[in-house]
Amino acid sequence: MSTSISAASLQPEQWTTSANEAVKLFVTDATGAINFSPTFTYPIFGDAETIYGYKDLVIFLCFDHFTFKPFFNVKYSAKLDDPDIVDLEQVLRKFLPESAIYKDESKWADSIQEEKEAGYTIPGELIDSFEKDDSAYEIYKINVKDASGLELHKRLQILVLLFIEAGSYIDTSDELWDLYVLYNKDSSSIVGFATAYNYWKYPGSVKFDDNKREIRKKISQFIILPIYQGKGLGGALYSHLFDVWHKDEEVVEVVVEDPNESFDDMRDRADLSRLNKVLEFSKVTPKVESSWVEETRKSLKLEKRQFSRLLELILLYKLKHSNEVTKKDVRLFIKKRLYNKNKEGLSALDENTKKDKLQTAYEALEDDYYRILGDLRLSIKRAGDNQNNGNSKKAKVA
Numbered sequence: 001m002s003t004s005i006s007a008a009s010l011q012p013e014q015w016t017t018s019a020n021e022a023v024k025l026f027v028t029d030a031t032g033a034i035n036f037s038p039t040f041t042y043p044i045f046g047d048a049e050t051i052y053g054y055k056d057l058v059i060f061l062c063f064d065h066f067t068f069k070p071f072f073n074v075k076y077s078a079k080l081d082d083p084d085i086v087d088l089e090q091v092l093r094k095f096l097p098e099s100a101i102y103k104d105e106s107k108w109a110d111s112i113q114e115e116k117e118a119g120y121t122i123p124g125e126l127i128d129s130f131e132k133d134d135s136a137y138e139i140y141k142i143n144v145k146d147a148s149g150l151e152l153h154k155r156l157q158i159l160v161l162l163f164i165e166a167g168s169y170i171d172t173s174d175e176l177w178d179l180y181v182l183y184n185k186d187s188s189s190i191v192g193f194a195t196a197y198n199y200w201k202y203p204g205s206v207k208f209d210d211n212k213r214e215i216r217k218k219i220s221q222f223i224i225l226p227i228y229q230g231k232g233l234g235g236a237l238y239s240h241l242f243d244v245w246h247k248d249e250e251v252v253e254v255v256v257e258d259p260n261e262s263f264d265d266m267r268d269r270a271d272l273s274r275l276n277k278v279l280e281f282s283k284v285t286p287k288v289e290s291s292w293v294e295e296t297r298k299s300l301k302l303e304k305r306q307f308s309r310l311l312e313l314i315l316l317y318k319l320k321h322s323n324e325v326t327k328k329d330v331r332l333f334i335k336k337r338l339y340n341k342n343k344e345g346l347s348a349l350d351e352n353t354k355k356d357k358l359q360t361a362y363e364a365l366e367d368d369y370y371r372i373l374g375d376l377r378l379s380i381k382r383a384g385d386n387q388n389n390g391n392s393k394k395a396k397v398a
Contacts, residue, residue: 038162053085071108097154123148192224286329
């Protein structure tokens with residue numbers, strides 16, 4: 001039970017709590033609750049990620065595994081008697097849907113049961129499914145223009161603030177946004193979700209006159225709940241979404257908005273695994289023609305930066321696992337791109353300094369590429385080998 005205490009006689013540090021430590025997240029089902037912690041809380045509690053005025057503060061934020069309906073509660077042993085102390089219930093309500101239940105856990109459980117008894121279903125279109133590690137998964141495209149689809153989005157969106165640096169809510173009134181949700185079919189549990197924006201691209205006068213659209217899909221937000229991470233589900237969701245978009249004639253390119261390092265790693269490995277099935281790696285050489293690169297990139301619907309990375313990764317893999325390329329040729333191929341990318345800054349340097357800078361950049365990139373490749377196996381073999389490395393071990397995706 002809280003007590004009212006005058007702030008004047010107390011030290012401020014005794015009443016300051018780390019918001020990241022105070023917030024306890026749970027996903028609950030019939031068997032219990034799984035706890036995890038946020039990565040960020042500054043969008044809710046300020047840049048310092050601290051909460052002032054409470055002692056022994058704990059903020060519970062719970063979600064049902066299927067409907068994701070939220071429940072939250074705030075507990076503390078004492079609160080300062082100061083009008084400037086924030087009301088945590090009011091703060092959290094700004095970021096949660098109106099359906100969120102405060103304090104009354106029984107009411108929350110009853111409301112979830114009522115939703116299910118009323119025939120709650122996933123408010124979207126099943127666009128793909130797959131099996132992984134003896135579990136079945138489904139990907140739904142959620143219609144946020146529909147009331148039930150919009151409600152699910154409102155229940156999910158606080159995770160964007162808690163797990164994506166500089167994350168913000170999307171404008172659901174903009175019809176160019178899409179929401180995709182990954183479910184574990186066996187446990188009827190939400191595993192993760194992604195949002196993508198459909199940028200219209202002018203297709204040229206002929207296609208425009210024929211009412212043909214061209215779209216660039218930009219992945220904006222991508223989350224696998226921490227309790228489901230480490231199982232390759234991020235790579236699986238990304239790959240299956242990419243496959244769906246690749247089959248869509250209107251989609252001409254798939255890009256990603258400001259990916260962090262972990263997403264870049266996952267994306268690189270997932271793209272390499274996909275290319276392993278559709279691209280003749282024998283054509284990827286340091287002497288490859290720019291016309292082939294551009295034509296192939298467009299057919300794969302990859303952005304230029306990403307396809308360049310993939311070609312360089314494939315060449316370094318070849319360097320390590322085959323005798324098709326030489327170290328010098330691969331190094332010069334990669335340095336050429338590095339030089340063109342940094343041409344303006346390098347042009348002011350003398351020749352020796354320029355060479356040193358390029359070599360340092362190349363070595364750092366080479367180390368990073370080999371880290372990304374890890375134990376990935378691609379369909380490349382040494383001349384004279386009888387066994388294809390790609391068949392000896394399935395490719396692993398982060």
